[in-house]
Amino acid sequence: xxxxxxxxxxxxxxxxxxxxxxxxxxxxxxxxxxxxxxxxxxxxxxxxxxxxxxxxxxxxxxxxxxxxxxxxxxxxxxxxxxxxxxxxxxxxxxxxxxxxxxxxxxxxxxxxxxxxxxxxxxxxxxxxxxxxxxxxxxxxxxxxxxxx
Amino acid sequence: xxxxxxxxxxxxxxxxxxxxxxxxxxxxxxxxxxxxxxxxxxxxxxxxxxxxxxxxxxxxxxxxxxxxxxxxxxxxxxxxxxxxxxxxxxxxxxxxxxxxxxxxxxxxxxxxxxxxxxxxxxxxxxxxxxxxxxxxxxx
Numbered sequence: 001x002x003x004x005x006x007x008x009x010x011x012x013x014x015x016x017x018x019x020x021x022x023x024x025x026x027x028x029x030x031x032x033x034x035x036x037x038x039x040x041x042x043x044x045x046x047x048x049x050x051x052x053x054x055x056x057x058x059x060x061x062x063x064x065x066x067x068x069x070x071x072x073x074x075x076x077x078x079x080x081x082x083x084x085x086x087x088x089x090x091x092x093x094x095x096x097x098x099x100x101x102x103x104x105x106x107x108x109x110x111x112x113x114x115x116x117x118x119x120x121x122x123x124x125x126x127x128x129x130x131x132x133x134x135x136x137x138x139x140x141x142x143x144x145x146x147x148x
Numbered sequence: 149x150x151x152x153x154x155x156x157x158x159x160x161x162x163x164x165x166x167x168x169x170x171x172x173x174x175x176x177x178x179x180x181x182x183x184x185x186x187x188x189x190x191x192x193x194x195x196x197x198x199x200x201x202x203x204x205x206x207x208x209x210x211x212x213x214x215x216x217x218x219x220x221x222x223x224x225x226x227x228x229x230x231x232x233x234x235x236x237x238x239x240x241x242x243x244x245x246x247x248x249x250x251x252x253x254x255x256x257x258x259x260x261x262x263x264x265x266x267x268x269x270x271x272x273x274x275x276x277x278x279x280x281x282x283x284x285x286x287x
Contacts, residue, residue, distance in 0.1 A: 001261055003189065005186065006187070006189055008179065008186070008188045008190075009188055009189050009190045009199030010170055011189070011190065011193045012188050012193075013168055013169060013190070014169045014170060014191065014192075014193030014194045014197070015169075015193040015194070015197045016165075016168055016191040016197070017164075017165045017166065017167070017168035017169020017170065017194050017197070017223065018165065018169055018193060018194035018195060018196060018197020018198040018199075018200075018201075019165070019169070019197040019198070019200075019201055019279070020161055020162070020165030020168060020169075021161075021162055021165035021166065021169065021194065021197070021198040021200035021201075021202055022165075022197060022199070022200065022201025022202045022205075023161055023165075024158045024159075024161035024162035024165060025158075025162070025198065025201075025202050026201055026202055026204070026205035027154065027157065027158050027169060027170060028154075028155075028158045029205050029209065029215075030208060030209070030212070030215060030216060031154050031207075031215055031216045031217040031218070031243065032151060032155070032158075032181065032215055032217060032218045033215035033218045033220055033223070034155055034218075034221075034222050034223075035181055035223065035224065036158060036162065038162075038173075038250075038251040038252040038255065039276075041171070041249045042251055042255065042272075042273070042276075043273075043276050043280075046273055046276075048273070048276045048277055048280045049276075049280055049283075051203075051222075051282060052222050053151075053155070054151065056152055057151045057152055057155040058155070060152045060153070060155035060156040060192070060194045061155040061156070061158055061159040061162075061180035062159060062255060063156065063159060064155070064157070064158065064159015064160040064161075064162065064163055064282075065159050065160075065162060065163035065166070065252060065255045065256040065258075066163060066255060066256050066257075066258040066259040067156075067159070067160050067168065068159065068161060068162060068163025068164035068165070068166070068256065069164065069166065069167040069172055069256040069257065069259050069260060070163075070259045071160065071212060072163075072164050072167035072168050073167065073259060073260065077261070078171060079167055079173070079260050080173055080175075081172055081173040081174065081175070081257065081260050081261055082173065082174065082175045083174055083247070083249075083257075083261050083264035083265070084174065084246075084247045084248070084264075086263075086264070087267040087278045088246060088247055089247050089249075089264055089267040089271065090248030090267055090268070090270075091243075091246060091247075091271070092243045092246040092268060092271070093243070093247070093249075093254070093267065093268040093269065093270070093271025093272040093275065093277075094243070094271045094272070094274060094275040094276075095239055095240070095242055095243030095246065095275065096240055096243035096244060096249070096250065096251065096254075096268075096272050096275065097243075097271065097272035097273060097274060097275020097276040097277075097278070097279070097282045098236075098239055098275040098276070098278055098279055099236045099237065099238070099239030099241070099242070099243055099275075100236065100240050100251060100272075100276070101236065101275070101276045101279035101280070102155075102232050102233075102235060102236025102239065102279055103232065103233050103234075103235070103236025103238075103239070103240055104224075104226075104232075104236065105173075105235075105236040106240060106250050106251050106252070107250045108162075108250075108251075108252050109253065110246055111195060111236070112195065112198045112199060112202055113202060114224075116198075116199045116200075116202035116203040116205075116206055117201055117202075117206050118242045119227075120227060120229065121224075121225070121226060121227060121228075121229060121233055121242040124229055124234065124237070125233055125234070125236075125237035126237075126240060127275050127281075128234055128237035128238050129237045129238065129240045129241030129244060130181075130239075130241065131238075131241065131259075132237075132238045132241030132242050132245065132285040133181045133241040133242070133244045133245040134181050134182075134183055134184075134241075134245070135241075135245070136181070136234075136241065136242045136244075136245025136246060137178055137181040137182050137185075138182070138183075138184050138185075138279075139229075140245070140246070141182065141185055147246065147247065148174055148175050148178065148277060
């Protein structure tokens with residue numbers, strides 16, 4: 001299925017992926033009583049603070065992420081993806097690392113778990129990172145910076 | 149043991165959702181952020197699907213004395229809007245826009261494009277370490 005006017009969009013796959021992400025976060029919440037925030041769990045796994053879950057649990061979650069992507073890759077026969085050059089990736093990673101720790105979360109913790117809880121902090125954080133993300137892409141496009 | 153298995157299952161489901169929804173493709177993520185250009189709304193469906201499921205899960209929490217597999221809920225209690233929150237989120241969004249990757253997809257993409265994803269993830273952990281060091285120095 002395609003969206004009229006948006007030939008590139010994959011709304012059904014997007015919705016299905018989103019439901020899976022929601023189910024994952026719901027499992028973490030209802031079974032373990034915790035927020036499935038990737039930046040916090042990744043920080044916890046490597047000993048850089050983060051959520052209160054045990055480090056072994058954080059590692060299991062982090063290891064599960066590529067395993068889940070691998071399952072989709074094997075079932076679908078490959079995943080389309082194009083990545084920026086190493087320097088761009090390193091700069092972006094550094095900024096994302098600093099930002100997510102200062103801001104106490106990322107797309108998953110704030111954007112999914114916090115917004116669905118109607119947390120004021122998460123709604124403000126999500127609106128903020130969406131705005132700066134949109135502005136960053138717009139500015140890069142305006143200067144003709146093609147990274148992908 | 150049980151916590152570990154549930155955490156692993158959560159990670160696998162989460163990673164599968166990211167890959168299926170297209171979030172592991174930086175081009176699609178940047179296409180979503182490119183609202184002034186050739187906008188790709190796919191990620192709105194990803195976020196919408198995830199938020200709807202989680203909104204239902206949140207409704208169940210007050211009816212539960214404790215989680216299924218843990219002794220108590222450990223949920224964020226902070227409610228203050230601080231400069232750290234807004235500044236950190238602003239920075240995160242800039243990094244997200246630059247390469248089209250946030251933490252979950254960056255880690256999940258380790259099986260899709262290992263070298264590129266590892267570059268992003270190692271730099272992200274370095275950024276987290278910088279904040280950790282700065283916090284240690286100021287306290």
